[in-house]
Structure formats: C-alpha cells, structure tokens
Amino acid sequence: MDAIEPQWSLFPAKSNFNLKDAEFNLKKAYEISCQICCPKLSHDVCMSLTLLYGRERPIEASFYFNASMGTMSRAQKLFKLKNPTQISGKKISQENSNSQDELTNMFETLELGDSAEISTKSGSITEEIFKLKMSPFDMKDTHLDNLPQTWTICSLALAYTNGLPSHVIISRQIPRTVPTLMKIPLDRNFQLENQLEKEESSSEEESLENSEEDEISHGNAYLNFKLKFENLMKGSKASNLDANSTETLPKSEWNDWWKKRNKLDKDLKKMVEDLEEKFLGNFKYLLLGTPSSAKSHRKLLENVEEFSEMLKRELGKFKLKVEVDLELFTLVVSCCHEMSEEKFSEILAEISNLNFQQLSNLKKEAILKIAAKIRRKFDEEEMKSRNPVILILDSRLQIFPWESMPILQDQPVSRVPSVSFILDKVLESESSQVPSMLQDGVNLDKGFFVVNPSLDLVNSQETLAPFFQRRGWQGLVAQEPTVEFMNSQLESQDLFVYCGHGAGEKYFTWEDVFKLKKTPVVMLMGCSSGALWDAGEYEPSGIALSYLLSGSPAVVGNLWDVTSGDSDRFCMALLESWDQNEEKPLSQIVSESRKACKLSFVVGAAPICYGIPVYKKAGKSARRFTSKESSDVVDMEVQMRSNGKSTR
Secondary structure (H helix, E strand, C coil), X not given: CCECCCCCCCCCCCCCCCHHHHHHHHHHHHHHHHHCCCXXXXXXXXXXXXXHHHHHCHHHHHHXXXXXXXXXXXXXXXXXXXXXXXXXXXXXXHHHCCCHHHHXXXXXXXXXXCCCCCCCHHHHHHHHHHHCCCCHHHHHHXXXXXXXXXXXXXXXXXXXXXXXXXXXXXXXXXXXXXXXXXXXXXXXHHHHHHHHHHHHCCCHXXXXXXXXXXXXXXXXXXXXXXXXXXXXXXXXXXXXXXXXHHHHCCHHHHHHHHHHHHHHHHHHHHHHHHHHHHHHHXXXXXXXXXXXXXXXXXXXXXXXXXXXHHHHHHHHCCCCCCCCCHHHHHHHXXXXXXXXXXXXXXXXXXXXXXXXXXXXXXXXXXXHHHHHHHHHHCCHXXXXXXXXXXXXXXXXXXXXXXXXXXXXXXXXXXXXXXXXXXXXXXXXXXXCCCCCHHHHCECCCCEEEEECXXXXXXXXXXXXXXXXXXXXCEEEECCCCCHHHHHHHXXXXXXXXXXXXXXXXXXXXXXXXXXXXXXXXXXXXXXXXXXXXXXXXXXXXXXXXXXXXXXXXXXXXXXXXXXXXXXXXXXXHHHHHHHCCCCCCHHHHHHHHHHHCCCCCCCCCCEEXXXXXXXXXXXXXXXXXXXXXXXXXXXXXXXXXXXXXXXX
C-alpha cells in the first residue's frame, strides 16, 4: 500500500460514540474547570478537547491544547493580579516552599471563579488572558494575531494511552495563520530500537517482555528514556561534587576525572540526538522558526502554491489523489536545505500521506525531481537563519534540553509556561506609559551583579568581579545581598546577573520575587537555577518562573548542576556577544554562547532562556517591537492561506 494511515484520531473510525455529545459535555466541563482551581481536571478536559478537534478544527484544537499547559503559573499570575502585595492567605515558609500542602493552601485562596476588582483596562484584559475566558476564535483574532509576525510558538505535550505516554502532540502557531498540529506516536521512531532489542534478547522471558502490547512499549519508550536521562544527570552531579577537590588531585586522578566528564558529555550528546530523532523524527522541522531573510520568506510564499500543485499534478499521473496541508507543506519547503535531497523527498511523500519507501521507482523519481527543483529555487545560506521560536512544554517534557537538539542548537529559542504569558508581556508593553525593554531594548549599561555571596567560589570571584566592574555596574562581591538592596536594584535596573550557588533563593526567596512590581532581564548562573521542581498534580514551578510572573521579559538559568569554570565562560561570552549584537535576540545569544563551554553538553546544554525575544537597546530611533506593525510578507501569507475560505 502507498498510503499511510491517518495519525490523528481519538475515537475508532467505526465507533458509535456520539462526538456531538462528547463535545458538548467536554466544553461544559471546561467551563467548570475555569471556575475552580483544579489543574488536573483542567488539563485532562483540555487534552480531550484537543484530541477531539484534532487537525480537522485546528484553531479550536490549538486553543485547548495550549490551555492544558501552564495552569499553575496562570493561577499564580491571577493571584498576583488580585493581591499584588501578598503571597497567599497563609505565608509559605522558605524551608517548606516546595511542599504540596503549602501549594494546595495557596490555590484554595485564589477563588478563581470570582470576578476580580481590577482598576485598569489592561488589568481586566490580563485577567481575561490568564483565565482564558474567551472563544478559541476570539483568542486568535484579538490576541494571537497581534503578536509579532516573526515569532513562532511551538507547544509540545505527551498524550496517554491506558495511562502511559503514547504520543507527542505538537502545535505550531504563527500569528495571522492557521495553526499546524501533529500527533506523533512514540513507537514510530523507537520501533527500530525495540526490534533490535528483541533480536538481541537471549532469554524467553526477555522476549516475552519485549512483545507486550503496543501501548506498553509506547510508555516504556518515554519512561526508559527519562530514566536514562535522570541517571545521566545523577552521574553529572556526582562528578560536579568531585570537581571541588580537583585542584589537589594527583595528575592520574585528574585525568580520570576528565575522562569521566568527557564520557558524560558524549553520552548526553547522544541522548539529545535521540530526543530529536526518536521523539520527533521527521516532524522535528515543526520546531523551526520562519526564515529571517524577508527576501527568502517572500520567495517561499510566492512559490509554495505552485510547488504544491506541481506535486499533486505529477503524482496524479500515477492515479494518486494527493491532499496537501499548505501550512505543513510551506514549513517543509522552507527546510529543504536542512536535509538531504532524498530525505526531503521522503518528507514530501509523507505529508502527502504516502510511504516513500513503498513507492515504485517511477513514483520515487517523480518526487525526487520535484524535490530537486524546489531546492534549486532557494539559496541555502539565506534559508539557514531563522526567526525566534517560543517553546511551551508540558510538565513531563520540560526537563529535557530541547534547545540543544541539532535542529535547534543554532536557533533563537526560549521557553514560557503558557501562551497567556506571551500575550501578557505584549499587553504590558503596549499599555506602559514609558517605553519598555520589549519596545526599546535592554540597556546593558544599567546592570548589577552579585558574585560569590557564599565566599566559597573564589575562582569565579577572581574571574567575574573585575569583568563586571569594568562595565561600570553596581554590585556585591563576596557579600550577602539584603532584601532591601535586591528590591531597589531589581526595580531600577535593566539586567541582573547572579553568580553563586543555585538561584540565590537563600538571599532573595521566590516570595520576595513575587512581591516585586517590576523586574529586569535576569541571568542566574548557579546550579539548577532554571530547573522547575515537581509539584504533584500542579504544573512544575521554580524561581525562574517567579521572575517572569513579576514582569521580567527574559530569564537565563541552568536546567541542572554545572561546574563554575564553564559556567563563568558562558556568562562572559554571552555578555560580550550581546554587547556587539543589536539585531539578535537574547535567546540567539544564549544559543551561540554555549560554544564557549569546554563541555558542550554536560555544561553547554544546561543554560536555557525563559521569556520572549528581547534585544539590546539600540539608538533612540530604533524601536525593537511593535506587535501591530504591517508586513508585506505576512499579508501575502494571509492572502495565500485564506484563498476565499474562512479560517473558522
């Protein structure tokens, strides 16, 4: 058979299940979940609606898919909006701030169903955005379509079968276009590995385990990968502890330590490659942004319909009826130089619901000729540079370093907990009486720092303190910051750099951050400073998200524990590079600065960027961000996609 079975289906094709009744009841359940603080209910209902609508109704599916994520952070933002000077009805102690009971108490005080008394128009809109009190079409037309047209929002989450992870769902949204959604079975790319394991199995018991039902192997694919990753992180943390005594080690033990670190780096590199190939496979290209070259993007949009019709026409000669999703086809064509000609041909066949390997030689040759013609049309160098991507990851996927996958490692990528945060930052910028960092950029002359407050990072102090002082920044060296000092600096500066243990919670807790009315761009260079901690049925949280909640447009932090030497090199490389680049967003600078680390993955893959694209402040005439700016390229894209048809 040439055709591939459809990948998107919640209910069996011949099911007697009444979809209308399912839709009605699920939407009622969604309305209830919006009135009470029950993250688990909200997540499950939204994911069910996502699967129900699927690719047939992408605007609604994408809305509910994004509504399923970031429930905890949205609730925290609403609480802050209603109670700007409080943390919760009950004070959360620093030593127990991770307690599930404490978090439950906080959520019980939110009373999300009550209408907040908010004095400003922007505050009311913010409440609407975070409560998602609007239809999917209003969300798109009123809010999403007013975002910068150069931004691409990619959301990823696991879907479950019989209680085990079975699929990865990806939603890709570009303002003023229809979202693209894909549901990718995990066994699609783990199948070969599982088959090899079966062949190598030497006992009947192992063979029996390997031949379990598909749903079980689906779950094992994710769970085994997660377990391997966690074990690798434990090994890295243990070797980090060894690093404290490396200066006194004999040469032979010093060499052994480096061998161990290099092996960990190599193992993590392999895991990151597996994350790309085995979780996403050919669908990894969904995570790429649009071409940053306006010329290339315009040429793409001018020719994509012609290429689509050519594909249909040529395959039609073989009596193959091909339906092409134009959004997906445009993306694949834009990535034509990211892969070999044969791989490009395979993907062209796949998005046409054909299996390239099972096609006859004549059909393969027809697709190969089309692929070659498309590739000749576009300049490889111009197509490499991409616009920013904003990732939204569910609680099970956020632990992995997606930004370091080969497809993304040179691209501007940042993370946010939900679409609401993106919309809120834009609204905040537009309603501000004074130009914001989002509009005018980050003034790198207005920075402050805290270095080695614990007095035990002497090498970092000797390296970084003079580096910061030469910039003319205010800061503290080998001194614990007071809450008063932090409050004053965070609300008056454009950039804060912390170089100490963790994220500095010992000196400035997440409760202190939560109370702030304004925060700058933040760089937290300590161990696991960007990691999010598990909160049971609630979404994971961490101090990096607390800074976002309090107004920071971007936060840089580490996903896991790192050694200070490489972390210091990364920090200096980032600031030096950002000094020289007014046209690149911080997320791009973060990607490029990872190369300064001697260990490219064990340390280099740890730093990530939360927030939205922000730039260094340029001249007075340069405005960095205007959400409603006109764009000939995007206007052409909208016209091409509408083609007389309603997006609803």
